[in-house]
Each structure stands twice: as structure tokens, then as C-alpha cells.
Amino acid sequence: MEAQNTLTGLSETMQMYLKTVYEIQSRKGAARVTDIAGALDVKKASVTSALRTLSAGGYVNYAPYDVVTVTDSGRQIAEDLHRRYAVLHDFFVNVLGIDPETADADSCNLEHHLSETLYERLIGFIEYYQSCATSKFRWDPAIGGFCTDPDTEKLEAE
Amino acid sequence: MEAQNTLTGLSETMQMYLKTVYEIQSRKGAARVTDIAGALDVKKASVTSALRTLSAGGYVNYAPYDVVTVTDSGRQIAEDLHRRYAVLHDFFVNVLGIDPETADADSCNLEHHLSETLYERLIGFIEYYQSCATSKFRWDPAIGGFCTDPDTEKLEAE
DNA sequence: GGTTTTTGTTAGCGTCGCCTAACTGTATCG
DNA sequence: CGATACAGTTAGGCGACGCTAACAAAAACC
Numbered sequence: 001m002e003a004q005n006t007l008t009g010l011s012e013t014m015q016m017y018l019k020t021v022y023e024i025q026s027r028k029g030a031a032r033v034t035d036i037a038g039a040l041d042v043k044k045a046s047v048t049s050a051l052r053t054l055s056a057g058g059y060v061n062y063a064p065y066d067v068v069t070v071t072d073s074g075r076q077i078a079e080d081l082h083r084r085y086a087v088l089h090d091f092f093v094n095v096l097g098i099d100p101e102t103a104d105a106d107s108c109n110l111e112h113h114l115s116e117t118l119y120e121r122l123i124g125f126i127e128y129y130q131s132c133a134t135s136k137f138r139w140d141p142a143i144g145g146f147c148t149d150p151d152t153e154k155l156e157a158e
Numbered sequence: 159m160e161a162q163n164t165l166t167g168l169s170e171t172m173q174m175y176l177k178t179v180y181e182i183q184s185r186k187g188a189a190r191v192t193d194i195a196g197a198l199d200v201k202k203a204s205v206t207s208a209l210r211t212l213s214a215g216g217y218v219n220y221a222p223y224d225v226v227t228v229t230d231s232g233r234q235i236a237e238d239l240h241r242r243y244a245v246l247h248d249f250f251v252n253v254l255g256i257d258p259e260t261a262d263a264d265s266c267n268l269e270h271h272l273s274e275t276l277y278e279r280l281i282g283f284i285e286y287y288q289s290c291a292t293s294k295f296r297w298d299p300a301i302g303g304f305c306t307d308p309d310t311e312k313l314e315a316e
Numbered sequence: 317g318g319t320t321t322t323t324g325t326t327a328g329c330g331t332c333g334c335c336t337a338a339c340t341g342t343a344t345c346g
Numbered sequence: 347c348g349a350t351a352c353a354g355t356t357a358g359g360c361g362a363c364g365c366t367a368a369c370a371a372a373a374a375c376c
Contacts, residue, residue: 011362013362043364044323045365048324065323065372098275098279099275106273113264117256118254118264121254191354192354202353203354206354206355207355222355223340223354319375321372322371322373323372327367327368328366331364332364334361334362336358339356341353343350344349346348
């Protein structure tokens with residue numbers, strides 16, 4: 001019933017498990033069931049069954065009672081998800097001026113649903129935005145609106 | 159198991175059903191099971207059960223073998239979804255220059271997952287973008303990148 | 317090294333949302 | 347009005363994911 005994303009036949013749920021394994025592995029070499037359960041706020045039994053699914057698809061290296069790592073193909077997907085996340089987060093924080101926690105939650109929710117086109121276009125937009133000195137405008141919390149060049153704006157605010 | 163959105167305890171799936179009823183109703187007064195099934199590309203039996211759920215929650219007026227309309231509370235949610243959709247679509251098409259069909263698909267997928275903050279910030283951004291004559295930059299298909307002021311850009315392109 | 321604590325698994329169940337197949341209700345048309 | 351078509355419902359099944367409870371393995375501690 002779950003819709004699946006561009007690059008993968010993985011459900012959004014499985015994508016989350018995979019990304020979580022990847023992140024924990026990046027931090028500490030390998031993931032344990034308990035870590036994953038904690039990160040995703042699910043019970044350990046749920047993790048076990050998810051790992052079996054991911055393992056069957058060749059996305060993680062998993063054997064009962066052993067630690068978990070991502071396979072090459074799993075890593076590719078996880079990194080792709082991570083890139084999507086990063087692009088969204090970057091956009092939300094640095095262009096829209098959203099606080100990092102909210103941006104994190106939103107990015108996490110949205111990363112699974114971007115078309116290739118939208119993804120690429122967002123990257124282009126951010127690149128342009130960051131390289132373009134003249135038209136920097138961003139959210140100013142003091143004003144509660146967007147304004148051009150927050151630095152000059154601050155001066156005008158006095 | 160489905161995550162639910164800000165304003166409603168409705169699953170994403172139920173949100174889609176509700177929005178569909180609303181849209182059909184807007185177009186032709188009321189929705190029939192067949193219309194809804196066609197619009198969402200599901201079987202009629204699935205529609206019946208979804209309608210029972212929505213009806214139980216007080217979101218649609220539904221009686222077996224009769225046409226369907228949204229209730230007041232259903233309308234509020236549907237309109238809210240529609241606004242989110244519209245904001246996203248607007249942004250995708252008019253700022254990012256994405257083609258309307260892709261933008262439609264993306265908006266449809268994303269509309270259920272926006273935080274209040276992100277939603278409002280996007281509105282603010284678009285408003286600013288549209289009211290701000292100086293810093294208009296958008297995707298130019300001819301170039302394959304973003305550029306400032308597409309009209310002057312076109313002249314330079316010759 | 318045996319006991320206790322922690323970690324992980326299994327089995328079984330509930331919910332959601334989809335499906336098919338078979339049936340009922342409604343409407344249309346001679 | 348009866349036959350036929352179409353619309354809608356019911357019943358039952360399935361897959362994905364979550365949970366609890368009970369058990370097994372591993373690790374840690376005296």
C-alpha cells in the first residue's frame with residue numbers, strides 16, 4: 001500500500017530503517033537493534049522484523065544477535081536519502097530561516113517524497129541563492145517577514 | 159500506523175479521500191463512489207470502506223447508495239489541504255519553474271507533510287518573491303540554471 | 317563459573333488499506 | 347413491467363507495520 005520512492009522499491013518505513021542504520025553506523029561503526037529501536041521510537045521486535053526485510057533485499061548485513069551494517073546498495077540509498085534531507089534542511093534553515101529542529105522534522109518527513117526534478121531544482125535554487133550576492137533575502141524573525149539583505153536591514157531597523 | 163498531520167487525526171490516505179470528495183463536489187455538486195474510485199485509482203470497495211470511516215468521523219455526509227458531500231468540518235480540512243497544495247504548486251511552478259504536471263504530483267505528495275511553520279514560511283517567501291521587483295530570479299530552461307530577471311536574460315542570450 | 321541483566325528473537329495478534337468475488341440495489345430501456 | 351446494465355455493498359483475504367508476552371542468547375558481575 002505504501003508508495004515508493006524514485007530510486008528504490010523500499011517503503012518509506014524501510015527507508016527510515018535503512019537510513020537509521022546508516023546514520024548509527026556512521027557514528028559508531030555498526031548499529032545494534034536497541035539503537036535503531038531507540039532512534040525510531042519503536043519496539044525491538046519491530047526492528048528485528050524490519051531488519052529481516054532489509055536483509056532479504058540485500059540492503060543490510062544482518063545476522064541474528066549480531067550487529068548491523070549497510071551493504072553497498074543499502075549505502076547508496078541511505079546516502080541518497082541523506083542528500084535529500086540535507087538539501088531540504090539547508091533550504092529550510094538558510095533560505096526560509098526555519099529553526100533547525102523544525103527543519104529537521106520537516107526534512108525527515110519530506111525527503112521520501114521528492115521527485116527527481118524537484119530535488120534537482122531545489123539544489124539549483126540553493127546554489128544560485130548562495131552564489132548570488134545581490135539578491136539575498138531571507139526571513140527576519142525580528143520583522144516577521146522576508147527582507148533583502150538582513151545585514152543592511154538591521155541598520156535600517158534602528 | 160500512519161502518521162497524521164497537524165490539523166487532523168486523519169491518515170494521509172483518508173485525507174486524500176476527503177480532498178477528492180471535496181474536489182468532485184466542487185465540480186459537480188456531489189461525489190459518487192465511482193468518481194472517487196476513478197480519481198484515486200482504487201476499487202469501489204475500497205471507497206465504500208473509506209467513506210464509512212470518514213462518515214464515522216463526521217467528515218462526510220454519506221448514506222449507502224447515496225451521493226457523498228463533505229460536512230463543515232470535512233470542508234475545513236479539505237480546504238486546508240487544498241491551500242497547502244496550492245502554495246506548493248505555486249512555489250514549484252513560479253519560483254522553481256517546474257512543469258505543472260510534475261509540480262502537481264510533488265505537491266500532492268508533500269501537502270500532507272508540512273509543518274505549520276514551514277507552510278507559513280513558504281507563503282511568506284512567495285509573497286516576498288512576487289512583490290519584490292528587484293530580486294526576481296527563476297529557473298531558465300534554455301540555460302538549465304537559475305538566473306536573475308529572465309526577461310533581461312533572454313536579451314543577453316542572443 | 318554460575319547468576320543476573322541486558323539484548324535480541326519468536327509467536328501471535330490488531331489495524332489500516334488494498335484487493336477480488338459475489339451479491340444487492342437502482343435505473344434504464346424496450 | 348421485466349430484462350439488462352451499472353453502481354454500490356458485503357465478505358473474506360492479504361501485506362505491511364506496529365505491539366505485547368514469553369523465551370533464548372550474550373554479556374556483565376560477583
